[in-house]
Amino acid sequence: MIKIVKRDQPSKAIFFFTPVLAIFLTLIAGGIIFYILGFKPFEALKFFFIVPIADKYGFSELLLKATPLCLIAIGLSFCFKSNNWNIGAEGQLTFGAIVSGGVALLFYDQEGFYILPIVILAGAIGGMIYASIPAILKTYFNTNEILVSLMLVYVSKLILDYLVVGPWSNPEGFNFPETRQFSDSARLPLLFEGLRIHAGIFLALAAVVISWFVFYKTYLGFQMKVSGFSLKTAKYAGYKGKKMIILVFLISGACAGLAGVGEITGPIGQLHREVSPDYGFTAIIVAFLGRLHPVGIIFASLVVAITYLGAETAQIFMQIPKYTGQVFQGMILFFLLASDYLLFFKFKFIGTKK
C-alpha cells in the first residue's frame, strides 16, 4: 500500500528537481498531443526544440528572445521572494518602452554617444514610475497589488495606443499607428554582423549577477527571504516592511522597463502598438520555473524562449498550429505547480496488513 505523508520540511533536492521534471513531463505530454493531432511525435519535438537553434542565427534568436524574459523574471523574483505579487510586468515594460521611446523620438534626427544611455535610463525610470503605483497603493492604502498591477497593464497599452495613433505617429506615415524610426544612436549595438542579438543581453546578465549578490550576500536579501516566509516574523524582527515593498517593486519595474527598452531600441527600432508579445506575463512562468534563483531563471528563460521559436518552425515545416507554443508554456507551468506537491508530501510504501 502507498500512503501519502506530509514532509516535515520541504525537500531541497526536490525543490530544484521539480522544474526539470515539469519540463520532462511537458515533453511527454507534448509528444502525446502531437500524436493525437496526427503528427509524428519525435519529428515534431525535433522541429520544436532542436531545429530552431541548430544554426548560429537560430541560437542568436534564442538569446534575443530569452533576454527580455530573463530580465523581467529577475526583477519579478525580487517581488515574489518577498511576498509581493507583481503581475503587471507587462505594463511596466510597456510604460518603460513609452518613456524611453519618447526620449528616443526627441533625438530622432540627431546622432551622439550620449543618446543611448539617456534612452536606456529613461526606460528604467519609466518602469519604476509605473511599478511604484501598485507599491504605493499597497503600502499606504492596503490595496491588493495583484489587481492594481494587472489592471495597469491594460492602461499602459491604451496609453501606448493613444500615443502611436495620435501625437507620436510618424508625420510621413499616412497616419498608420507607428512612430518614426529611431536614429542609429538610439539603437542598442548589435553584437555580430547579420545577427539580431544586441547589447541588451549584457543588461540581463548584469541583472543576474546583481540579483544573486543581493539575494544571498546582503541584509536586504535576508529581509526579503524572511518576509517571504512569514510577514509576521518580519514585522516582529522590526523590518521596515513598507520601504522594502516599494524597493522591490521599483527594482522589478526597472527590470521590466529595461526589457521594453531592449525591444524597441534593439530589434524593433520604433514604437508601435505591439512592442511585446506578452513577455511580462510569460516571465512569470520563467520566474517560477527558475525557482526565483538567478541561475535557474537563466535556464528557464532559455527553455521558455525555445517554445516560441519552436512553434514557428513546427508550423513552417510541419504545419502544426503555431498556438501549440502557448500550450507548451501552459503545460510547463501546470506540471511545475502539480509536481510542487512532491515538495510538501511524499509517498511512503508500507506493507499491507491483513
Place this chain on the structure above:
Amino acid sequence: MHKFLIRSFVSSLVLLFTLTVAAVAKDVKAAFVYIGPTGDHGWTYQHDVGRKAVEDAGFETTYVEGVPESADAERVLRQLANSGHDIIFTTSFGYMNPTNKVAKEFPNVKFEHATGYKREHPNVATYAARFYEGRTILGTIAGTMTKSNVIGYVASFPIPEVIRGINSFTLAAQKVNPNIKTKIVWAFTWYDPGKEAEAAKALIDQGADVIAQHTDSTAIVQMAEKAGVYAFGQASDMDKFAPKAVLTSVENNWGPYYVDRVKAVANGTWSQKDTWHGIGDGMVVISGLDSQMPSDLQAKVKKLQADLASGKVHSFTGPIYDQKGNLMVAEGKTADDGMLAGMMTYVKGVEGDIPK
C-alpha cells in the same frame, strides 16, 4: 517522312509544355504570414482562402498564423525566405518594416506586403483592395433600410483606410436618404470579439438600427441578430452567423491576385508594383443579397455594383463637403488616389471627431 516530322514536332512541343508545367508546379513555393488565426472568419481567414487558391493552381504553399507585429515578425520572414520560398505574402500593415528589411537580405525572394506603402527594394510589391467601393454598396443598403435614420459603425483605428470607408459609406447612405447620421464607435482593435460586441451594443442603445463594421470578428453581426437590427458581414460572407441580421457582406477576394503573382514568379515576369484593386478586378466581392431587401433595392444594388466595376460610378464623386461644410471635392470631380490614400477628415453627416 513529312508526317513523322510533324508528329515529332508536335510531340516535342507537348513534352516541352508538360515539362514547363511540371517545372512551374514544382519550383515556386509561396509563403503567407498571418496576423490572426486562420479560423477568425474575417481578415486572416480570407487570406487563407486565397492561399488555398494558390495550392489549387498547383503550387506549394506554407503559412504561419498568429505572427505578432513585434520583433518576431522579422524572424519568421527570414526563416521563410531561408527555407526555399520564392514569394512571401505578408498580410498585415505592421509587417511593413520587417518585410522591407528582410527583402534587402534576400534579393531573389519576392515579397508582397498587404496594405502598406513602403517598397524600398525592387523585390517588394504592395497590394490592397478598394474596400471603400464595397462600402458604397453597404451605405446604399443601410440608407434605404434604416427606419431610425441612425446608422452605427464600429471602426478599428483612425487611419485613412478606415476613415475612407466611413466616408464612402456615409456618402452613399446620404444619397438615398439625406436625413441619416452615422455614429462611430472606435474599438481600437482589429479583432476582439468582446470589445466589438460591446461597441455594437452601445450603438444599438443609441438608436442605430443598421450596424456596419470595420473590424474582423463575427461578434457584431451576432449582437445585431440578438437585438433584431441589420448588419453587414466583413471580409467573409458572415450570413451563416446571423442569417436574419446580415443583409450582405463585402468579401475580400485575394485568390485571383495571389495566383496571378505566384504565376508571375514562375514565368519570370514578376515585377514590383503597387496594386489597388476593387470590385471591377474582383478583389472586392459583394455576397448574395438578403431576401428582406425589397426587390427594387436589390436591382439598384446590382446596377450600382456593375457601375462601380465599370468605373461609371466613383465612390467619391463631388460635391463632397467635410463636417464643417468646406468643399473637399468639387461638383463633377472625383477624388484621386492620392487624396483617398491620405484621407483623414470626415465628410458631412458623420457624427463626432476623429480621435487624435
